[in-house]
Amino acid sequence: MYRRSAAAAVLLAAALTLTACSSGDKADPAAAAKPKPPASSSAPDPADSPAPSPLSPDAKPTGPVLPDAKLTPKTGSFTEKEKQYLSGRVPEKMDPAAVLQSGQESCQRVERTAKRDKDAATGAVISGEIPGAKDAITHLCPEQKPILAAAEKGFGDGTRKSPAAGKYRALTQSTTCTWEARSKDGSVLASGPQAPPKAGDTITATIPSGTAEFVSTGCYAWIPA
Secondary structure, three states, X not given: OHHHHHHHHHHHHHHHHHHHHHHHOOOOHHHHOOOOOOOOOOOOOHHHOOOOOOOOOOOOOOOOEOOHHHOOOOOOOOOHHHHHHHOOOOEOOOOHHHHHHHHHXXXXXXXXXXXXXXXXXXXXXXXXXXXXXXXXXXXXXXXXXXXXXXXXOOXXXXXXXXXXXXXXXXXXXXXXXXXXXXXXXXXXEEXXXXXXXXXXXXXXXXXXXXXXXXXXEEEEXXXXX
């Protein structure tokens, strides 16, 4: 009797283990639904970064913040640039060092991406995939200001109102990138690409003078060519 009971217990434990393993292998629907940058883009994948938190560089405090006089770490001290970055950014009762760390992480992402591909870093700043990049670069990593300067001359995919006339380059090599320049009455002044792009092609757009709206899809971001 004892042997039969022990064998039954072993079989039951094995069945429970297999059930747990099989349920753990199921894909997370929420993760699968996360947007991805264009397949041909070397831009950072949004899925590589955690969801925005209260410490996100773009998450401005909605309540009381620490006055500048109290922006001191538990150990050591902040530099003047770090204090400028933290000013008006640290909620009460929060360690300012934690907020500073989020800005430093944004700088690190810009630096890592720029080493691999400056266009990808510029596009990530334009699109907001690297949150809080403008303030972080300005105060914490000024050596990355060329990336910020390039990003400030560009604009993201979608609809751009009253764009400056000129030639622009898409920061992607996606073969699905399309664009139109429209007048105030909605008529199309120019569109492209004229022929289906091939993988690796540089995609450009010439925006005519008087364009009221520039609309692009699948192009990620644009900078002057």
